[in-house]
Amino acid sequence: MTMPITADDNTQRSRNIIRNLKHLEGPMLPILHALQAEFGHVPDEVKPVIADELNLSRAEVHGVITFYPDFRHHPGGRHVLKICRAEACQSMGSDDLADRVRQLLGIDFHQTTADGSVTLEPVYCLGLCACAPAAMLDGDVYGRVDEHCLSEIVGEIGL
Amino acid sequence: MSLVHEIDYGTPASQSDTPITLTIDGRSITVPEGTSIMRASMEAGIQIPKLCATDMVDAFGSCRLCLVEVEGRNGTPSSCTTPVAANMVVHTQTGRLKDIRRGVMELYISDHPLDCLTCAANGDCELQDMAGAVGLRDVRYGYDGDNHVRARNDGAINAQWIPKDESNPYFTYDPSKCIVCSRCVRACEEVQGTFALTIEGRGFESRVSPGAHEHFLDSECVSCGACVQACPTATLTEKSVIAIGQPEHSAVTTCAYCGVGCSFKAEMRGEELVRMVPWKDGQANRGHSCVKGRFAYGYATHKDRILNPMIRENISDPWREVSWEEAYSHVATEFRRIQYQYGRESIGGITSSRCTNEETFLVQKLIRAGFGNNNVDTCARVCHSPTGYGLGQAFGTSAGTQNFDSVEQTDVVIVIGANPTDGHPVFGSRLKKRLRQGAKLIVIDPRRIDLVRTPHVEAAYHLPLKPGTNVAVMTALAHVIVTEGLFDEKFIRERCDWSEFQDWAAFVSEEAHGPEATESFTGVPADLLRGAARLFATGGNGAIYYGLGVTEHSQGSTTVMAIANLAMATGNIGRPGVGVNPLRGQNNVQGSCDMGSFPHELPGYRHISDDATRETFEKLWGVSLNNEPGLRIPNMLDAAVEGTFKGIYIQGEDILQSDPDTKHVSAGLAAMECVVVHDLFLNETANYAHVFLPGSTFLEKDGTFTNAERRINRVRKVMSPKNGYADWEVTQKLAQAMGLNWNYAHPSQIMDEIAASTPSFALVSYDHLDKVGSVQWPCNEAHPEGSPIMHVGGFVRGKGKFIRTEYVATDERTGPRFPLLLTTGRILSQYNVGAQTRRTENVAWHAEDRLEIHPHDAEQRGIKDGDWIKLASRSGDTTLRSLITDRVSPGVVYTTFHHPDTQANVITTDFSDWATNCPEYKVTAVQVSPSNGPSEWQDDYNDLSRRSRRIAGKMEAAE
DSSP states (O other): OOOOOOHHHHHHHHHHHHHHHTTSSSOHHHHHHHHHHHHSSOOGGGHHHHHHHHTOOHHHHHHHHHHOTTSOSSOOOSEEEEEEOSHHHHHTTHHHHHHHHHHHHTOOTTEEOTTSSEEEEEESOOSOGGGOSOEEETTEEEOSOOHHHHHHHHHHHTO | OOOOOOOOOSSOOOOOOOEEEEEETTEEEEEETTOBHHHHHHHTTOOOOOSSOOTTSOOOOOSOOSBOEETTSOSOOBTTTOBOOTTOEEESOOHHHHHHHHHHHHHHHHTSOOOGGGOTTTTSOHHHHHHHHTTOOOOTTOSOSSOSSOSEETTEEOTTOOOOBOOSSSEEEOGGGOOOOOHHHHIIIIIIOOOOEEEESOGGGOEEEETTTOOTTTSSOOOOSHHHHHOSSSSEEEHHHHHHOOOOEEEEEEOSSSTTOOEEEEEEETTEEEEEEEOTTOTTTTTOOOHHHHHOOGGGGOTTOOOSOEEOSSTTSOBEEOOHHHHHHHHHHHHHHHHHHHOGGGEEEEEOSSSOHHHHHHHHHIIIIIISSOOEEEGGGGTTHHHHHHHHHHTSSSSOSSOGGGGGGOSEEEEESOOHHHHSHHHHHHHHHHHHTTOEEEEEOSBOOGGGEETTEEOSEEEOOOTTOHHHHHHHHHHHHHHTTOSOHHHHHHHBOHHHHHHHHHHHHSGGGSHHHHHHHHOOOHHHHHHHHHHHHHSSSEEEEEOHHHHSSTTHHHHHHHHHHHHHHTTOOSSTTOEEEEOOSSTTHHHHHHTTOSTTEETTTEETTOHHHHHHHHHHHTSOOOOSOOOOHHHHHHHHHHTSOOEEEEESOOHHHHSSOHHHHHHHHHTOSEEEEEESSOOSGGGGOSEEEEOOOGGGOOEEEEOTTOEEEEEOOOSOOTTSSOHHHHHHHHHHHTTOOOOOSSHHHHHHHHHHHOGGGTTOOHHHHHHHSEEESOOSSSOTTOOSSSSSSSBTTBSBOOOOOOOOOOSOOOOSSSOEEEEEEOOTTOOTTOTTGGGSGGGGTOSSOEEEEOHHHHHHTTOOTTOEEEEEESSOEEEEEEEEOTTBOTTEEEEEOOOTTTOGGGTSOSOBOTTTOOBOTTOEEEEEEEOSSOOHHHHHHHHHHHHHTOBTTSOOOOO
């Protein structure tokens, strides 16, 4: 039988994660990454826990989390697809690519498909300008994304 | 009169001694090394445009408006972040700079509302000023497109727009006007040290966020006002400015709340107070404030204020409003009748720590010269009288040894029995700033006060002692320092009496005083205590700050002496960064003590039996003075109960609420025939009064307050007294009615009399204060500039005196019936008995007193958070709601005493300090049990207060 996860459980799980990492120099970002890996996002209720463990204010923690678009506030889909919207990719047709993806998935940026399979996000440069337009699925990068490549990606997602 | 204008230099001053000479716009200027180009220019009178820079916080370099050109360097560096260099040649205004600045302003204005005429900051807006300064004439980008300004864009909801946050009772946050300069965020971090604000998001999404995207009231914000002061636009604005408009004149005055004594500009429109803004030249607060001084002045115009004198024959009668003349002659007649009937000693008076030095001086003069006895006392009796006695014995003066600036040079701080972030918030912020710079902190307190762990500050040691064991802990610290040879022998041999030191050293070295031996009853683990002692003795400049948690004990004076011993043994006296610093509770408690408010002392702490001193005053006043000390407050009440003390004049103190053992106080007052209360409100004491004289607020009179660092600050009248007369005028009229020939036309004449009669004030005058701003006594021929640090070359008394500090446990013990120890304290938003702060919007933060209890103790008693509980001691019982927290240790409970409904002093006992009668508020054995409503005492008392506040011909007051 699986027990529903309550806020208290999340707090205790977060505290364990934070305590394992707080000895690092500049521990905040490693902690946030670890929390996102654990929960799929950084839940609001862990902000006071991070603040308490690192002896910071809630405001400071909130400031850091919101500065980085990679840290999400709500759970994402099972996959995360990022399309590069930076200058080099735009010049190589990433706008069209973005439109095509939105059409294929039926969602806009920052949205998740109704079945929870994928979240679509913009990203500003993947460092793959030479292979523009670029995209990234769950940490794997794709260069020179064309129709063929796109169908491969969508296949991965399992739509 | 006009507004007191303060120059904003853009970046903080450099502390360097090395001069650097450079040229700015053809002018040669010399400034200390490390000064920014911006500040150097301002000092030369050249104002470089700026938005994100202000001299209360460090340079940030984000607004890109303060760019300059430096010959021989590339680009256009920002002048706020670029330090000066020798022979640098700077241009602040060139064609290139003009273009850049105008372009930057265009971007700002393209996302800013253009409602200047109806904006609250109109006339006080730096964005408006800068638009003017750079010659902005049009905005090429237009105002359409993405913006934070409008709730809707062409009918569609604008997700970037955030509505105004009006949750804070004193100021509003309007994100649509925010230019994201971060000044508020930095002020909250650097000045206040709360870190309640941040910038959330990034790029165009960046917004100021209180807490984690919360409302101001729900966030960590303590409403100190630093952010509002720092805001260059109308984004953060006082609600009073929105309601009234911009002020047109101002005067520098002194806050009437705690003993920090912050200087404020009272900004006025006509006789209406628009806002209080901390004054940057104020040497106690250095431009900072807390929620009380900055915002909680509404009591001055509260409807509860009594504006007409009132009389009644019996305390069961309703009050009858009378003319001032009738009131004076009634009091004079009654006092003379009582003295004729019961003897000269049958009347007395209490001076106020809330009133000015001049007013206090007059009240004690009235009693000594007019009543012909020395039955004068003051509320310092119940707070810092042990400080006066203990430090007087050890050093020779009854005052703190340092100025507040001294904390900037401290390396190790002991905070004992004080809670600066709540009780003395502006000092608390200055201390936190120093701690963030690396100074170490030792907290000795039964409760885990905020300083023990608060963002970016963590105490190296927290010694959570059992209430009442201060002496044992302080002596154990000395034991470690002496037995481990960590004392400063050179200092002690030079400054102190070596043989007394040896005697004391032998005493503290006894094994019974070691941390291992005392651990069992102090509850402080020996290894923690040893660590703390070693840190204090070896960590560099060591300073001790203490409060009422030290003095309000049966061994208060002994602890003060133990603190003095510790400071002397470690050589921490007589230079910046060290010292013994009592944090005085009230705005003028230092002053009221200085002004001869005690029954045994004439002004300047000179004993009444000293013939030479008495002669000075006898000559000046033309009367002969009694050479026997008079009665202290508790003695007056005892005598009243016995039937020998029948009349009292109480200026600005609520003894019923603030003095211990409420039932005894009420019995004493009820036994008197003429109780005269001189106050702003019908306070609790007034329930037993026969005559009520309306008082005036600090905004309505001239005078001086003396703060915890002995600083004499001017109080300036900014509005006429609503009751018609300043308190000093009322006392003078009363004296005249009693046949005394007093004719002071202005408080400055009273100060002149003080200066003429009291050596430590010899050079103090209003002219001098107007010239130098403020001065710390002693200020006389030997110290014409005043004395920021005392005992510099040697102690005032000659050689520092080491005194044995034997620990004698209080007679107040826990037992089976009363197993818990109650200790009391204050909270940031409320002040003492709350007569003022309860009549302001500060109740938004603290609407009632709660009893803090450890989860373990609560569990045993079946108490849940927020339950009504009965708190009982051997003296009495009361009810209040619980707050379950591990801030207190098991066995200890804690409450505040701001609300009269709670009547925490019904609980406290009549045990008091052996030397000074200072009551033992901080230790009471209690029991806590579930309850379902107010106690019998509370019901009876509420009934009595309601009846005794009736005024003939008026509707019954709602309270």
